[in-house]
Amino acid sequence: MKLRVAVVYGGRSGEHEVSVRSARSIMEAMDPARYEILEYFISPEGKWSPRPILPEPGAHPEIDVVFPVLHGTFGEDGTVQGLLELAGLPYVGAGVLASAVSMDKEMMKRVCKERMLPIVDYVTVTREKPDITEACERLPFPMFVKPANLGSSVGISKVHDPQELEAAVALAAQYDRKIIVERGIAGRELECSVLGNETPAASLPCEILPSREFYDYEDKYLLDRAQTKVPADLSPLATDQLRSLAVACYRAVECEGMARVDFLLEADTGRLFINEINTIPGFTSISMYPKMWEHSGIPFSALIDQLIALALDRHQRRKATRFTR
Numbered sequence: 001m002k003l004r005v006a007v008v009y010g011g012r013s014g015e016h017e018v019s020v021r022s023a024r025s026i027m028e029a030m031d032p033a034r035y036e037i038l039e040y041f042i043s044p045e046g047k048w049s050p051r052p053i054l055p056e057p058g059a060h061p062e063i064d065v066v067f068p069v070l071h072g073t074f075g076e077d078g079t080v081q082g083l084l085e086l087a088g089l090p091y092v093g094a095g096v097l098a099s100a101v102s103m104d105k106e107m108m109k110r111v112c113k114e115r116m117l118p119i120v121d122y123v124t125v126t127r128e129k130p131d132i133t134e135a136c137e138r139l140p141f142p143m144f145v146k147p148a149n150l151g152s153s154v155g156i157s158k159v160h161d162p163q164e165l166e167a168a169v170a171l172a173a174q175y176d177r178k179i180i181v182e183r184g185i186a187g188r189e190l191e192c193s194v195l196g197n198e199t200p201a202a203s204l205p206c207e208i209l210p211s212r213e214f215y216d217y218e219d220k221y222l223l224d225r226a227q228t229k230v231p232a233d234l235s236p237l238a239t240d241q242l243r244s245l246a247v248a249c250y251r252a253v254e255c256e257g258m259a260r261v262d263f264l265l266e267a268d269t270g271r272l273f274i275n276e277i278n279t280i281p282g283f284t285s286i287s288m289y290p291k292m293w294e295h296s297g298i299p300f301s302a303l304i305d306q307l308i309a310l311a312l313d314r315h316q317r318r319k320a321t322r323f324t325r
């Protein structure tokens with residue numbers, strides 16, 4: 001019997017197009033002898049076709065497991081995961097809590113801090129109180145300004161003086177009511193793939209070499225000029241440190257299934273900082289998450305097999321939990 005996999009993709013997010021590309025490469029790599037694919041496309045307006053997944057347990061006997069391939073809002077942030085919990089369906093990737101914490105850049109930093117994991121110094125401001133005084137007092141320029149809950153570099157600016165800072169906060173405030181201002185790190189960008197439930201494993205790291213002043217939206221998706229290097233050119237010691245930090249961050253947010261953990265390596269000091277964790281990383285044919293695994297000995301289609309197995313394994317274990325008295 002083939003396993004019936006519902007691939008949910010598209011979505012009401014700035015990363016809709018990327019999601020469509022990710023889903024396409026996942027569906028192409030799924031072994032047709034093992035899997036039957038059921039497509040669930042969500043339009044940029046949030047309309048499902050051919051029909052939505054219903055939140056009632058037992059409503060979908062035709063689905064064995066769901067693979068949410070949604071990046072960003074309304075998909076990577078715990079909302080769709082919540083729907084799948086209500087439906088009682090096994091699904092690939094992080095649960096509701098880890099998805100939501102990882103999507104919120106401030107909450108993720110708070111969780112890392114509690115575990116004493118290295119993060120970049122930052123100040124939080126809000127749309128209601130866009131005061132830059134504390135940031136100017138505490139952080140040196142240049143700074144980075146980011147909406148707390150977004151991806152793909154949308155709404156992110158690098159600023160060099162208080163005027164630019166003020167304008168950048170106003171821009172970020174269009175995308176979220178919570179805004180992060182952080183110290184800019186001059187150095188290198190590194191990423192690491194993590195896979196697993198109770199015993200997560202980290203891949204070999206890669207390096208991103210942006211073609212612009214930073215890895216912005218154009219550079220990520222439009223220009224195709226950013227370079228990547230797998231594995232990253234790091235000492236064995238730095239590689240080990242990075243991989244164990246990736247796993248520590250994954251555990252700190254209580255992630256399951258998969259995540260890509262992104263780092264900044266400061267040139268002057270050699271210090272490594274965790275920048276962010278992505279619970280549904282890009283999965284296109286050129287994306288780093290599968291590429292890092294390929295270099296670490298897990299080919300794309302075997303990676304999908306493992307992710308689905310992890311989803312079923314978690315669902316099985318959750319059956320031991322009582323939800324009523």
Ligand SMILES: Nc1ncnc2c1ncn2[C@@H]1O[C@H](COP(=O)(O)OP(=O)(O)O)[C@@H](O)[C@H]1O
Binds near residue numbers: 182275
């Ligand atoms: N503190 C920082 N110092 C230096 N560069 C940064 C910093 N924060 C972000 N960047 C740059 O901005 C890009 C996007 O920021 P990131 O936090 O990864 O947001 P997103 O979720 O949109 O990917 C990073 O890939 C990096 O190039």
Ligand SMILES: [Mg+2]
Binds near residue numbers: 152262276
């Ligand atoms: Mg990023």
